[in-house]
Amino acid sequence: MLTKAERTKQFILETAAPIFNQKGISGANIDDVLDAAKLTKGCLYGHFENKEDLALQVVDHMLVNNGEKMMATISKGKTAKAKVFAFLDFYKDPLNTHLKGGCPIFNIAVESDDNFPVIKEKIAGVIRNGQNIFISILNQGIQAGEFSATLDPAVYAFKAVAAVEGGLVMCRAINSAKPMAGLIKSLKAELEAYVS
Numbered sequence: 001m002l003t004k005a006e007r008t009k010q011f012i013l014e015t016a017a018p019i020f021n022q023k024g025i026s027g028a029n030i031d032d033v034l035d036a037a038k039l040t041k042g043c044l045y046g047h048f049e050n051k052e053d054l055a056l057q058v059v060d061h062m063l064v065n066n067g068e069k070m071m072a073t074i075s076k077g078k079t080a081k082a083k084v085f086a087f088l089d090f091y092k093d094p095l096n097t098h099l100k101g102g103c104p105i106f107n108i109a110v111e112s113d114d115n116f117p118v119i120k121e122k123i124a125g126v127i128r129n130g131q132n133i134f135i136s137i138l139n140q141g142i143q144a145g146e147f148s149a150t151l152d153p154a155v156y157a158f159k160a161v162a163a164v165e166g167g168l169v170m171c172r173a174i175n176s177a178k179p180m181a182g183l184i185k186s187l188k189a190e191l192e193a194y195v196s
Helices: 004-027 030-037 041-045 051-075 080-090 104-115 117-143 153-174 178-192
Strands: none
Touching: 004 030, 004 051, 004 104, 030 041, 030 051, 051 080, 051 104, 051 117, 080 117, 080 153, 080 178, 104 117, 104 153, 117 153, 153 178
């Protein structure tokens, strides 16, 4: 059971997450968070040292939340193919993502590249871990005889993630989810070609 202070901090993080995801770390400001949370500066600064501390904790919150939602989605699949398809379907509606503003991993990665080295390293770790999980799922599929040994798990995993993340950004820019449906269908068909 969370204490009142812990609940307040959690509320601030949950309120700040979509603001930071939409406006970016540099674009979001404390007043945006205070307005949305209907809190005073004193309350906010009772939980966070400054904007940088808030930003770091919001990033952690977004990454953990995104990872939990992704793993919950993938774990519903009973086979390696079903898990990969669940991952791809997680991105099927780029205009209505689970966190307003698009994929937090991509958004944070782009902004942190040159400006926030600590956050960039966090994102790099998340991406490496995600790739390793994806590769592991594909390897399990090969070992179980689900996929042909000609499938290169590292290449497919990188291609699939790069494609859906790039597709998400492009679909949001043109305000259409239709191209994403075609992309996901194509990635699924490519994997189907390796089904034993």
